[in-house]
Amino acid sequence: MLKLENICKTYHMKEKEVKVLDNLTYEFKENQVYCIIGKSGAGKTTLIEIMGLLLSFDAGNIIIGEKSVKDLSDNELADLRNKEIGFVFQSFYLNPLMKAYENVMLPMYLDKSLTKEARIKKSYELLELVGLRKRANHFPKELSGGEQQRVAISRSLANDPHIILADEPTGNLDPENTLKILDILKSLSKKGKCVIIVSHDEVVKKYADIVLRLENNSIEEVPE
Amino acid sequence: MKTYLELAKYQIRKKSNILSVIIITIALSFVFIIATYKESVNNRLLNDVNEYIYYRSFMVGSEGYNEEELMNTLYNIDHVIDVYYTNYFQAYVDINDFKTEEFNGGIELLAVGNRALPEIVEGTNFPDDDGYYLICPEDFYPTTADENIEGLALKDRFDIKSYLNKNVYMSYTGDAYNSSNPDKYKYDMNLKVIGLYKNSIYRPDINVCYTNKKVLTEYWDNVLTDITDYERFSDSIRVTIDSAKNVDTVLKDMEDLGLIVREMAFIDTSYLDNVNLITTTIINFITILVFILIFLMLEKDFKESKKYYRLMAYLGFHKSDIRKTYITSSIIKLLFCISLAIILTIIAFIIFHIILYYRPFILGKMRLVYSFRSVLIMIGVLLLALLINVLANYKSVDFK
Known part of the structure; x- marks a missing residue:
């Protein structure tokens, strides 16, 4: 599903260099929930941004499905991101000027085969999946934190991607909503998706099928 | 998109x-x-103002010149469209048919050739015959009293259209000061309204009618020849040009010919x-x-x-x-x-x-x-x- 091959990433500051990832290799598979843990500054955010094709890397390659990203242009990377990867952020990252269904619809604008009516219909169906169909016409400020994160999950599913990347998705939620969100993410993995979560939360680790520790510029599975 | x-x-x-x-x-x-x-x-x-005929007309001194020859010379200058004797150019007259409650029937008559006429919107310009003709403004307010004009609305304009192709009657006296025989110098004229020209209430010509040169030639010859100490009030030729934009050019051309020229009117801009x-x-x-x-x-x-x-x-x-x-x-x-x-x-x-x-x-x-x-x-x-x-x-x- 998503293969990292010898990924290297170094940040070049004014007078020093900081090596964050060094020949990192790992393969993420479908039907799994992965939880990436690590100390602050270990490079978790860097790793997830590289996997999300939002950040370039110095060496190595990423294979998504059958596609190598190494020599793709910015636009080709953007297209791949739109089709293959869904994002869930700690701060929800919903557009406050858009209603819930409009936020969910946003990635679908890039699918020219969908009419406006089809986009709206699909966004309502995705909100139904997370139990928010009735709140489709509400703006984010009218929703609770848990509801906003559920809208964000619906949005991440807009183009039916194979990979869901979630960066601290429960970071701003209370325990009850944390469990709701994790239940949804778990159910997505059972439907064939590869769910990769970066989190410090112990509860998240318990939901994960595989826990990975990012340490010393590299990644390894944590035994159960 | x-x-x-x-x-x-x-x-x-x-x-x-x-x-x-x-x-x-x-x-x-x-x-x-x-x-x-x-x-x-x-x-x-x-x-509105500058294109009014006075602001594109000159008086050219004719003393010492053969006036007909001078008029031909002036006519040949670029942009000149009309030439005649100054003293036969203008008159204030009363037309009885134009008298109403609002208007005193007073108009300003200007005698010009067809080329100097403004745009005719209805009717015709002057035919080439011996008739007595009037061409009146579309927005017509036949009054010579300024205070009347100030209070007028656009809807109050005189219905000059109903006079198109009809005659109006004008009477005048030859000598206003001859009180010993007041009837001796009475004259009259029937003028046919043959056209309406384009103007607006904001122009100075809301009471100006154009007439053919014959009308004012006869008028002034009657008015002036009966005054004992008569003098023609100017020895000059009136020259009208096509546009106020060309005033400086024509002024220069006439001065280059050695002529004494005065603008009939100018605006302080x-x-x-x-x-x-x-x-x-x-x-x-x-x-x-x-x-x-x-x-x-x-x-x-x-x-x-x-x-x-x-x-x-x-x-x-x-x-x-x-x-x-x-x-x-x-x-x-x-x-x-x-x-x-x-x-x-x-x-x-x-x-x-x-x-x-x-x-x-x-x-x-x-x-x-x-x-x-x-x-x-x-x-x-x-x-x-x-x-x-x-x-x-x-x-x-x-x-x-």
Whole structure:
């Protein structure tokens, strides 16, 4: 599903260099929930941004499905991101000027085969999946934190991607909503998706099928 | 395009836009109003008034010249369209048929050739025969009393159309001071109204009728030859040219021929220079202010929206898509500002015109002319501000 091959990433500051990832290799598979843990500054955010094709890397390659990203242009990377990867952020990252269904619809604008009516219909169906169909016409400020994160999950599913990347998705939620969100993410993995979560939360680790520790510029599975 | 419009409409929902839009709309409206006033003042002097026949006519001294030869010479000068004796050019007369409760029937008669006539909108110009003819203004107010004109409305104009192809009666006396035999020097004339010419209530010719040269030749010959100490009141030839724009050229040509020339009338345009200086300064100041306001509004908008343009990048939108969305939302906002300003000022313009219909001289005989030129200039300013803003933020949509 998503293969990292010898990924290297170094940040070049004014007078020093900081090596964050060094020949990192790992393969993420479908039907799994992965939880990436690590100390602050270990490079978790860097790793997830590289996997999300939002950040370039110095060496190595990423294979998504059958596609190598190494020599793709910015636009080709953007297209791949739109089709293959869904994002869930700690701060929800919903557009406050858009209603819930409009936020969910946003990635679908890039699918020219969908009419406006089809986009709206699909966004309502995705909100139904997370139990928010009735709140489709509400703006984010009218929703609770848990509801906003559920809208964000619906949005991440807009183009039916194979990979869901979630960066601290429960970071701003209370325990009850944390469990709701994790239940949804778990159910997505059972439907064939590869769910990769970066989190410090112990509860998240318990939901994960595989826990990975990012340490010393590299990644390894944590035994159960 | 439809996609960008749909995406842009979300950004327009921002309430923080409202104040900026209001301020910019007010500033634009102010520019349009000042520019309209400036254009109206210029139009009054340069078109409505300046093209009036007196401001493009001269008196050329004819003493010592063979007058017929002189007239031929003058006629051959570029832009000259009519030439005749000055003393047969003009007269104030009373026409009985034009007397009403509002009007005293007094008109100014001007005798010219066909080439010097203004645009005829109904009827014909002077035929080449021995008749006595009148060509009257469309907006006709047959009164020589200024106080009557001030209180008039556009709807009060005299129904001159009903006199088309009909005769009107004019009587006059040859010697106003000969009281010993008051009936001796009474004359009359039937004048046929054969045409109407284009004018407006704001021009000085609302009581001016044009007549063929025969009429005033006969009139003045009757009026003046019976005065004991008669003298022709000028030894000069009246020369009329095609446009006030050519006054300086023709003046020079005539002076080059050694002729003594005097303009029949001229307008002191120095106050126009002051009006233009003040209005242009205000317009320029507000234009710069509008430019800055728009640039700041767009900058603020972009900075506030940057987070969501970044989101679009994460979701797979290309940089070009994000730029086009931003530009589309900016153009919509700017179009809204300028459209609202145009609508508001045109509504004010229409309301003012309704007022003018009943009180046409509120602005002192000045017709309002809407400045569409200022609209085009401000559209240019808006687009320039947008262009500079887009260029300034061009690289900012690279969210890597």
